[in-house]
Amino acid sequence: MSPNSTRLAGRTALITGSTAGLGAGIATALAEAGATVLVNGRDRKRGADVVQRIESAGGRAAFLGADLGAGGAEVTRLAAEATATAGGPIDILVNNAAMILMPSPTAEVPEEQIRDAFAINVFAPFLLTGALAPAMAQRGSGVIINVGSISGLIGSANSALYSATKATVHSLSKSWADEYGPSGVRVNTVAPGPIRTERNAEFEEHVAPVLARIPSRRMSTVAEVAAAVVFLASDDAANIHGATLSIDGGWSAV
DSSP, X not given: OOTTTTTTTTOEEEETTOSSXXXXXXXXXXXXXXXXXXXXXXXXXXXXXXXXHHXXXXXXXXXXXXXXXXXXXXXXXXXXXXXXHHTSSOSEEEEOOOOOOOOOOXXXXXXXXHHHXXXXXXXXXXXXXXXXXHHHHHHTOEEEEEEOOGGGTSOOTTOHHHHHHHHHHXXXXXXXXXXXXXXXXXXXXXXXXXEEOTTTGGGHHHHHHHHTTSTTOSOEEHHHHHHHHHHHHXXXXXXXXXXXXXXXXXXXXX
């Protein structure tokens, strides 16, 4: 385990969409910081692989399967299962699951895709937060971190649908910070730019012209975004409420 393995000791974190990519990286980083992590996703095998990697490194983890695009009953079931597994209110909720969309002209976006995108990117975190935050507030402590995007901060042609869902997530964080902050629950957002993952490798050439103009001149890594989540989850961020932490190499600033 890392030197920071006691930073989040005694806390349980639920990370949605954490069987691969950024979500798996966040789950691993939270476990390395001492949290017991509840890995979530639809693919049980991939979830088991993430749990195995965490446990092999000395961490604690469990897999909770759920299809967050399936609607309220499935989200409610996940919340109940997570609470039961934790033995009480969840300490840290990371709303990471998202439907990633390829750029497409607005006029060509099917209505079904609009519904699916909002179901996963907006309705699921809204319902899950509504199911878990009241118990956090009643206890007087808790952390909710929403994974937004640079797309929720800036306009981008042919990305209206994804941008709309992520801008909504950013807005929800601010409203929830005001709603739950007085009860000791902190709600914040991380807003990554392009992240270098196996899945995103094909997009690096697409964003290369923009990367050449931003201060860092590169994509972010999963570890860099995960480190920001660990910071916001920890007591080091004890008085940070309703903030959006951009991890985009300066893209949204220039």
